Amino acid sequence: MDTEASSLTPQPPFRSRALATEAVHAGRDDLASLGLHAAPIDLSTTYPSYDSRGEAARIDAFATTGARPDGPPVYARLDNPTTARFETALARLEGAGSAVAFASGMAALTAVLLARASSGLRHVVAVRPLYGCSDHLLGAGLLGTEVTWTDPAGIAEAIRPDTGLVMVETPANPTLAEIDIRAVAHSCGSVPLLVDNTFATPVLQRPLEHGARIVLHSATKYLGGHGDVMGGVVACDEEFAAVLRQVRFATGGVLHPMAGYLLLRGLSTLPVRVRAASAAAAELARRLAADPRIARVHYPETGGAMVSFEVFGDPHRIIAGVRLITPAVSLGSVDTLIQHPASISHRIVGEGDRRAAGVGDRLLRMSVGLEDVEDLWADLCQALSAGSAVPPARSEAAVRTSPLTGSQVPSPAGRAPGQEPRSTGR
Numbered sequence: 001m002d003t004e005a006s007s008l009t010p011q012p013p014f015r016s017r018a019l020a021t022e023a024v025h026a027g028r029d030d031l032a033s034l035g036l037h038a039a040p041i042d043l044s045t046t047y048p049s050y051d052s053r054g055e056a057a058r059i060d061a062f063a064t065t066g067a068r069p070d071g072p073p074v075y076a077r078l079d080n081p082t083t084a085r086f087e088t089a090l091a092r093l094e095g096a097g098s099a100v101a102f103a104s105g106m107a108a109l110t111a112v113l114l115a116r117a118s119s120g121l122r123h124v125v126a127v128r129p130l131y132g133c134s135d136h137l138l139g140a141g142l143l144g145t146e147v148t149w150t151d152p153a154g155i156a157e158a159i160r161p162d163t164g165l166v167m168v169e170t171p172a173n174p175t176l177a178e179i180d181i182r183a184v185a186h187s188c189g190s191v192p193l194l195v196d197n198t199f200a201t202p203v204l205q206r207p208l209e210h211g212a213r214i215v216l217h218s219a220t221k222y223l224g225g226h227g228d229v230m231g232g233v234v235a236c237d238e239e240f241a242a243v244l245r246q247v248r249f250a251t252g253g254v255l256h257p258m259a260g261y262l263l264l265r266g267l268s269t270l271p272v273r274v275r276a277a278s279a280a281a282a283e284l285a286r287r288l289a290a291d292p293r294i295a296r297v298h299y300p301e302t303g304g305a306m307v308s309f310e311v312f313g314d315p316h317r318i319i320a321g322v323r324l325i326t327p328a329v330s331l332g333s334v335d336t337l338i339q340h341p342a343s344i345s346h347r348i349v350g351e352g353d354r355r356a357a358g359v360g361d362r363l364l365r366m367s368v369g370l371e372d373v374e375d376l377w378a379d380l381c382q383a384l385s386a387g388s389a390v391p392p393a394r395s396e397a398a399v400r401t402s403p404l405t406g407s408q409v410p411s412p413a414g415r416a417p418g419q420e421p422r423s424t425g426r
Ligand SMILES: *Cc1c(COP(=O)(O)O)cnc(C)c1O
Pocket: 104, 105, 106, 107, 131, 133, 134, 169, 173, 196, 198, 199, 217, 218, 219, 220, 221, 230, 231, 232
């Protein structure tokens, strides 16, 4: 990632086609010439060759350059043509030179950290909040990295000679706090800035255009978009992508080709899904902000389909009370999901750090899907009424915690339909 080598780095493709066009065509430009319409799925784990000398040369070339091999991959851990279509398409959407896909968002972050540590740069500067497991991976130092937590204004001061990465999420999981990418990129100097762009997606924000060097996605979320595929991807310049491919080959966090196919298919509807769900989320955020049962609403200026809100009532009863909305962790699916970050997505972060990052016990995070907004509002309202009207004597019995999973088990007797929401000040 040094500047002297940047002349070797292919320039990001000129954005000659609009995002909506790239979403359905990038990574598929050769299909018509192959006589195909849908992308082919290559499930091979190995690739026959009668020329072992030629294979040796190709393996040497990969070990030296990290470039995708010409011709068939030697072995599926090295490269896969179906996954490569998804990588090409995502790189085009982010305006990046390259992209490298992994088995999950966490596998992608792991590869980035290992790639930087392998050049002796083990120190990371990061801004909270991050997704709970990203926070944990950095904080626990599982990969031999060391983290300094700071706020955006403290980044320049936190950078050391061995700093290999600055990491932010914007809008952040789960508070939707936003960071000025351009200002932060300036503070990073020559240290690459990684932006986790999972929440905004390239439809709403392309961090590389604002000075970030690395974009990370949990592809499990909006890129896949249907809650049925797990993956991660890093968009960056080809020079860093080459290192990431070598790390992926050595550590094995590859995306399955079937997942590569599903992610490519997911990208084709990404712009329409994100825009439609964002419009519904903005409307729900407006209604929540005017609702006396809600203490505070978080909705980012960037927009998007995530809404977080703090309730006056019992957040566990609201989770137990939804009927149309699915009470589940994760996000970015076609259906609406709600979860309690302090119990689930950010449970692994120590309580003090969690609270300091703004993840309080009354915060709920909702991923708005593609349902009709009036149906969503009706479900939210009835769940909020159940959560607000807490009959004092029954509030303990109404929601029991399962000793095995810690999950909330609603008791039918605990629901109090028809009771008026407790009227509270704001
Ligand atoms: C879910 C998530 C991750 C982790 O991705 P997985 O695909 O679950 O490994 C990373 N960052 C953000 C912002 C996420 O929401």
